[in-house]
Amino acid sequence: LELTTLAIIGNGIAGRSLLFNLTRENNKFQKILLFSAPAFLKPCSFYTTSIVAPRGVTSGHSDLGDLIVEGFSDFSEHVKKDKPSGIFPISQFTGATTKIDQFKTRYPGGKFSRLLEGLPHSLKNEIYLAQEDAFMIDPEIYLPWLSHQAEKALQITYVESLVTEVRNGGKVYLRTNNNEEFEVDQLVFAAGAYGRFYKSLFPGEKIESSKPVQGSYLRFSKMRLGEKSFSLTLNGANLIYRAHSQEVLIGSTTDDFIHELPHLNELRRIFSELKALVAFEVPVFESGEILVGHREKARKREPYILRKGNLLAVGGLYKNGFSLSLKMTKILSRQYLLNAQSNQ
Numbered sequence: 001l002e003l004t005t006l007a008i009i010g011n012g013i014a015g016r017s018l019l020f021n022l023t024r025e026n027n028k029f030q031k032i033l034l035f036s037a038p039a040f041l042k043p044c045s046f047y048t049t050s051i052v053a054p055r056g057v058t059s060g061h062s063d064l065g066d067l068i069v070e071g072f073s074d075f076s077e078h079v080k081k082d083k084p085s086g087i088f089p090i091s092q093f094t095g096a097t098t099k100i101d102q103f104k105t106r107y108p109g110g111k112f113s114r115l116l117e118g119l120p121h122s123l124k125n126e127i128y129l130a131q132e133d134a135f136m137i138d139p140e141i142y143l144p145w146l147s148h149q150a151e152k153a154l155q156i157t158y159v160e161s162l163v164t165e166v167r168n169g170g171k172v173y174l175r176t177n178n179n180e181e182f183e184v185d186q187l188v189f190a191a192g193a194y195g196r197f198y199k200s201l202f203p204g205e206k207i208e209s210s211k212p213v214q215g216s217y218l219r220f221s222k223m224r225l226g227e228k229s230f231s232l233t234l235n236g237a238n239l240i241y242r243a244h245s246q247e248v249l250i251g252s253t254t255d256d257f258i259h260e261l262p263h264l265n266e267l268r269r270i271f272s273e274l275k276a277l278v279a280f281e282v283p284v285f286e287s288g289e290i291l292v293g294h295r296e297k298a299r300k301r302e303p304y305i306l307r308k309g310n311l312l313a314v315g316g317l318y319k320n321g322f323s324l325s326l327k328m329t330k331i332l333s334r335q336y337l338l339n340a341q342s343n344q
């Protein structure tokens with residue numbers, strides 16, 4: 001059996017989930033090069049509100065819906081079996097005060113309530129509210145955990161440079177901004193919102209319309225909202241309480257820009273709307289730190305796996321990067337990266 005070298009571009013949740021999947025399967029790689037360029041391209045996976053929840057989605061309606069249901073089930077299995085650090089089981093409360101009929105169709109199990117069941121908190125008024133089992137992720141803990149697991153099983157070399165050129169001719173050749181060159185057998189792009197330069201490497205694929213979309217949110221520290229973490233979504237706006245780090249996140253905006261400046265008016269609107277609905281204390285807007293992440297929105301919001309010879313790409317994870325990375329990279333590795341015998 002010939003052992004080969006794999007390069008992965010991307011050290012966010014997608015790249016690390018791929019590594020994790022490779023530790024679980026009979027992979028053929030002697031060596032893995034992991035490229036990332038945090039100084040140039042900020043990883044969205046550390047600038048995110050990272051909740052994994054089914055959000056009322058059931059199977060049988062759309063491809064994306066089916067994937068989300070399967071992704072949630074795979075993720076739940078992962079939590080149960082692997083006991084990863086940085087993942088906290090929580091209740092996701094989701095409510096709406098407008099378009100109630102539409103909302104009820106998506107969440108038929110909800111009810112009119114003021115109470116957030118199991119928590120010492122309530123809303124100002126009774127509204128239609130659904131409750132689901134979900135997971136709150138702290139990327140600062142979970143992402144290093146994934147890498148640590150991968151490092152125990154695989155030989156990984158980290159290269160912190162910007163990949164500026166990729167050529168495919170039997171072997172794959174990479175060049176970085178500081179003019180280093182690498183030769184590998186296979187390459188996977190897990191490059192998040194920064195995939196634009198490789199579009200031309202996958203001709204004919206429908207990724208032309210995929211684009212970066214900015215998301216901003218507020219982070220309040222030294223918050224004491226009790227022992228239990230939770231996530232509350234009202235009219236599409238999120239409030240997440242991380243009990244272990246005593247933080248509250250409120251957001252997030254959705255804006256077609258990739259620079260760092262947030263859509264402040266929209267963030268204020270979201271903040272005020274949430275504050276008006278909850279009966280517990282929320283600090284003033286100005287005391288929050290504003291954080292910004294960049295995610296990739298692909299056609300029909302659907303994530304993709306691409307292949308052209310020895311080049312592969314996984315992307316379009318958009319608002320579901322934490323819910324879908326494990327599932328998508330499992331599909332990718334099973335289809336294209338495993339030994340012949342475990343491919344079956």
Ligand SMILES: Cc1cc2nc3c(=O)[nH]c(=O)nc-3n(C[C@H](O)[C@H](O)[C@H](O)COP(=O)(O)OP(=O)(O)OC[C@H]3O[C@@H](n4cnc5c(N)ncnc54)[C@H](O)[C@@H]3O)c2cc1C
Pocket residue numbers: 009010011012013014015035036037038041042043044045046047048049050051052161162163164190191192193194195214215216217251252253292293294295296315317318319320321322323324
């Ligand atoms: C405000 C906000 C809230 C969100 N909430 C949720 C949520 O509740 N649940 C959920 O599941 N998802 C959520 N998401 C989405 C999720 O965070 C993203 O989908 C996910 O983090 C994307 O991960 P990624 O690994 O694909 O990309 P990234 O984390 O961006 O990683 C990309 C990596 O590729 C590297 N890279 C790219 N190009 C190159 C190159 N040429 N050379 C070298 N390195 C390169 C970068 O340096 C980086 O390391 C949210 C996102 C935002 C912004």
